[in-house]
Amino acid sequence: MSPRRAPPPSASEMMPVPPPDAAVARFRDDVARVAAAAFDGAAPAADARIALAVSGGADSMAMLALAVAAFPGRTVAATFDHRLRAASADEAAMVARACASLEVPHRTLAPPDAIAGSSIQMRARRARYAALSAWADAAGAAMLLTAHHADDQAETLLMRLNRGAGVAGLAAIRPWRFDGDVAVLRPLLGWRRAELRLVAQAAAMPFVDDPSNDDPRHDRTRMRALLAATPALDPVRLAASAAWLAEAEAVLARLAGRLWEERWRGPDRPFAVAEEERELRRRLVRRAIIAVRESAAITLPAFDDSTNVEPLLDALEAGRVAVQGGVKVAATPAGWQFSVAPPRRSV
Template sequence: MAAPASTEPRPLGEPEAKALFFALAGEERLLAAVSGGPDSVALLALLAAWARDADGRPELHAATVDHGLRPAATAEAEAVGRLCRSLDVPHAVLHWQGAKPRTGLQEQARVARYALLAEQARALGAAVIVTAHTLDDQAETLLMRMARGSGPVGLAGMRARTTRNGVPLARPLLGVAKARLVATCAARGLAFASDPSNEDPRFSRVRWRKLMPLLAEEGLTAARLGLLASRLARAGQALEQRAASLLPALSTRGEDGLRLDFAGLCREPDEIVIRVLARALAAAQPAETVPGELRLERLEACALALAASVRAGQPMRRTLAGFVLLLSSEGVLALAREPPRRRGVHPAKE
């Protein structure tokens, strides 16, 4: 009679880590973001072993952000420093200076953390930031974005490779369950810290995390949510490629701004219409302008209203993202910058 299969999570071994870090092999240097928790401690140990294993591997550095929010944070950063010294990895502690916000603390701390890491990466000379985001983090992110009404782009979850603050950021452990990283720490005898904010129900991510076991009982496991995110990312890539190829084919740029053959565009499915309009708005922005966030609901409503006007053969005027959109009865959409408003004067009363 066969012995029952073990349900204990397996630690990550170095051959598996080598496969996970394959995409990083060509980088000159890496900056591991290490908070001192089990995920980032396991990442650091695995990266250090991998970087030593062969000539030509990236130069590895580590950094810990002390947000100045908990008295224990200083001791935790010092513990990471000791671990880095034992692994022969240079380590820096980065401090979030200044007054802290009373609301949106976690979000502002996250913004500050990435800004500090990006500054350190540039100081090291174009280092790639590497974070220890896991499959569990991906599942929580997907649920949070679903609750906020995100579209396909948001529901594709976190990307394995992206750019933050102008610096490349890699997440090689997105497909790895957190339990396996805890097991990796145990197998290597690595101590780690526990942040009490990870159990604070005031934070939405913590509330979603506590729901995960209940969802898993119904089959909505972290692995299945992660698979959904990867499938949506794959579908989104195909849609974006189609939208990218259509914009130059359907648009012209003149002295009065960008013009788009919206009637021709409306022969495409609605999702492509929406994505091409978003690309047109981005392309029409002046080079020196930093575009603001465009809410998906407004973009969808505008694109679908324009499409309905094309089918009816009716002109339309809309404003969106700082632009005046003028649709002619022939189905040509002109995008022009919205004129500056006089302070205190509503545009409808001018």
């Protein structure tokens, strides 16, 4: 499939108009709500700078128009050019022209090295957020807004259900998270894709459609097609379910954190959590392995807070010693004992 190139400059690119007042008020309220959750109820300063991640799609261009109207003089924008498609440079230039017409400072960012290899979408995402967060921080913005919406959330939830994800995965796209000192906010999770497209059109904003959104090789494209073909699946309700799951995940995370603070005393002391529910043991054993790996500077084999630890938990329940991520875990009457695993013997 050939990429859809960004349109050439046109009169409409140079003459944006404010989006409808109701949409602007809704957006302003959504940003305030998500920011309050991220900052524990403390409202950012009235003149705080707001950074926008703008790709050039209808969703992010609608967000740009809404942010300019809701927070005049406070917005800055950046476009991350992954350099994975021939049209991406033209799309970034289109965003830059739109920002210039709105008097919004704009930067085009790019990865320091070519994005390649396996799991290219994951690599692209990591590179994008690393660059955008660093840019927002340097620009003096405490908040970085992305244009993820209810349809994105529904697609993500279905993808993760299909992969057998647990509670943390099913929480899907979080309304907010911190990347260093920058709060990454998703204020549009209650908006539909079609609504945002209408906002962009009403504001005379240019936009492009990414051809990868129609590529059936991607899980997200297949889930998008499933939603389109199944009217009984309501993206807004699915997104609401993801929000409830995010609340449940937050409760579990706090409980696991409390147990960690109360009972973890380092790898040389037993970790007494064997009687807790399996979901809590799952979280705590990952955290303990990561702690031992960090203290011993273990980098291989790979291990993180989403690594499958089910066989390890099964072994511990059976009273056996197990090794994962370069860490040996033994079940003792006083609790689990963690230590650096001895090197494997050569054959």
